[in-house]
Every structure is written in C-alpha cells, then in structure tokens.
Amino acid sequence: MTLDNISDEIKKANTIAILTHESPDGDAIGSSLAMYLALNQLGKKSDLIISEIPKAFNFLPGINEVKKENDKSNYDLVIALDCADLKRLNSSEKIFEEAKITINIDHHGSNKMFADYNYVDPASPACAQILNYLNIDITKEIGECLLTGIITDTGGFQYSGVNSETFEFTSWLLNKGVNVSDIYRKVLQVKSKPHFELRKLVIDRLEFIDDGKITFTYITEKDELKVGAETGDHEGLVEVGRDIENVEVSILLRETEKGFKASLRSNEYVNVSDVCIMFGGGGHPRAAGCLLPYSLEQAKQKIINEVKNNL
Numbered sequence: 001m002t003l004d005n006i007s008d009e010i011k012k013a014n015t016i017a018i019l020t021h022e023s024p025d026g027d028a029i030g031s032s033l034a035m036y037l038a039l040n041q042l043g044k045k046s047d048l049i050i051s052e053i054p055k056a057f058n059f060l061p062g063i064n065e066v067k068k069e070n071d072k073s074n075y076d077l078v079i080a081l082d083c084a085d086l087k088r089l090n091s092s093e094k095i096f097e098e099a100k101i102t103i104n105i106d107h108h109g110s111n112k113m114f115a116d117y118n119y120v121d122p123a124s125p126a127c128a129q130i131l132n133y134l135n136i137d138i139t140k141e142i143g144e145c146l147l148t149g150i151i152t153d154t155g156g157f158q159y160s161g162v163n164s165e166t167f168e169f170t171s172w173l174l175n176k177g178v179n180v181s182d183i184y185r186k187v188l189q190v191k192s193k194p195h196f197e198l199r200k201l202v203i204d205r206l207e208f209i210d211d212g213k214i215t216f217t218y219i220t221e222k223d224e225l226k227v228g229a230e231t232g233d234h235e236g237l238v239e240v241g242r243d244i245e246n247v248e249v250s251i252l253l254r255e256t257e258k259g260f261k262a263s264l265r266s267n268e269y270v271n272v273s274d275v276c277i278m279f280g281g282g283g284h285p286r287a288a289g290c291l292l293p294y295s296l297e298q299a300k301q302k303i304i305n306e307v308k309n310n311l
Contacts, residue, residue: 026152054232215241
C-alpha cells in the first residue's frame with residue numbers, strides 16, 4: 001500500500017483508535033502521539049490506547065489524553081504503530097481484530113503484515129520517521145513526539161540504521177522550534193534512582209561467555225520490587241554489556257509474570273532478530289527481543305545456545 005491509501009482511509013473513518021506494542025518505548029509512544037495529534041489537526045476524534053507509559057515521556061504533548069484501557073470496539077479504523085506482530089498488541093488485540101479497517105505502520109523487518117493495509121519500511125530507523133512522509137502539517141508539538149521516537153530508536157543517532165533523511169528531518173524540526181538537545185537529555189540521559197539501582201545489579205551479575213563475545217545478565221521481579229522500579233526503569237540496561245570492548249552480543253533477561261523477557265543487542269554482524277524469531281519474537285538486526293516461558297537457568301541456556309549458533 002501507499003501512504004496515500006492511509007490518508008484515504010483516515011478521511012473516510014468516523015471512529016478511529018491508535019494502538020502500539022506492549023512495554024512501549026519512545027518510538028512507540030512518540031509515533032502514536034504524533035498520529036493522535038495529527039488526527040486532531042484533521043478534525044478526526046480518535047482514541048489513543050496505551051496501557052503503560054514510562055514516566056520519562058510525561059513531558060510529551062497530548063500524553064494526558066492517552067487512555068490506559070478501553071472497552072469500546074468496532075471502530076471504523078484502527079491504526080497500529082511500531083508493532084511487528086498482532087500478538088504484541090496484547091490487551092488491545094481484540095480492538096484491532098474487531099475494526100472494520102486496519103492499518104499497520106512499522107519499520108521492523110520481522111513484521112507479520114497482519115493488517116488490511118500494511119506500510120512497513122525496514123530501512124527507516126524509527127517508525128516516527130515514516131510518519132514524516134504522511135501529508136500532515138508537522139507542528140512543533142507533533143515534531144517533539146516524532147523526534148522523541150527517532151532519538152530513542154537510534155540511540156541518539158548512533159545506530160547503523162540512521163540515514164541522511166534522519167539528519168535532514170531533525171534539522172528541519174530544529175528550525176520549527178523543537179529543542180533537540182532537551183529531548184535528547186530527557187529520554188536518554190536522565191535516569192531514575194530505581195534504574196540506577198537495577199544497573200548496579202546488572203553490572204554485578206554480568207557474565208562473559210565465548211571468549212567475551214557474549215555478555216549475559218538478568219533482573220528478577222524481586223529486584224524490581226526491592227528498588228521500587230516503575231514502568232520503563234529497566235530500559236537501556238541491556239546496553240551495559242553491548243558497550244564493552246570486543247562484545248558482539250549482549251543478553252538481558254528480565255523476569256515477568258509470563259516468564260523471562262529477553263532483550264538482545266549486537267554490534268557488528270550477528271542478526272539478533274533471527275535469534276529472537278526462533279522463540280517467537282523479533283525486532284531489528286541489532287536490537288530484538290522475545291519471551292522465554294522458562295526458569296531463569298533454562299531461559300539462560302536456550303538463548304545463549306541460539307546466540308552461539310549465530311556467532
């Protein structure tokens with residue numbers, strides 16, 4: 001499909017819902033808020049449903065209008081943003097399935113193309129950058145949301161997926177009055193005390209495997225309870241191992257009610273999305289995740305063995 005098709009479906013719809021993946025990051029939240037604000041600008045009333053939002057993003061325009069849950073269904077149109085798999089919509093999956101028309105806008109190469117209309121651009125470093133191509137008037141407020149998504153998913157413009165358009169668009173936003181350095185500081189530099197405490201645990205538990213090519217560490221539900229962690233306080237912990245000299249793959253396991261969520265990062269040649277696909281997950285070549293419904297020791301061995309197969 002083309003972005004013109006998306007515009008046509010938006011124009012025809014009277015009731016619209018916007019959804020994104022569970023455990024949302026800055027790109028999920030930023031692109032969803034940008035879409036919400038853009039629809040408002042077009043005179044379209046929509047429901048933006050995100051069940052949990054890390055407090056680091058409380059500064060974003062429109063954040064107070066997000067609905068944590070919604071019993072309403074049968075929307076004319078539902079738009080899923082930054083979500084590679086219908087199952088990752090979690091509690092919002094029913095809303096998506098009952099919609100008359102569904103649209104999926106994403107940048108994950110592992111996207112399952114689960115909507116009526118799918119616009120997926122794996123070459124884009126962030127879903128937020130794709131929204132730049134929609135025919136909307138990007139205000140300062142919409143720009144702040146889009147830039148938050150771009151900065152988050154590019155690690156502050158340092159990941160390999162960054163392209164010339166990323167910098168051109170950022171420069172354009174700067175001229176629109178968007179404070180690039182302020183957003184960078186808020187979403188990447190400022191850390192909560194619980195995050196700091198979890199980071200210490202992650203470092204203390206860090207193991208080097210396969211001649212230092214792999215690092216492994218973990219946090220448990222008990223750890224998060226002890227430090228008073230809230231939604232998003234675990235974000236970025238997997239990068240502790242990735243940033244060590246000669247490490248190719250960093251693995252972080254985080255305990256949840258359903259098992260251990262694995263976050264993987266790689267530096268040069270291992271496609272961690274391929275690793276995670278083996279366990280029903282996915283993501284990007286250098287950043288991916290999956291759920292491992294096992295004990296800590298079982299999850300550890302399974303994910304390490306699969307990484308070794310890809311070294």
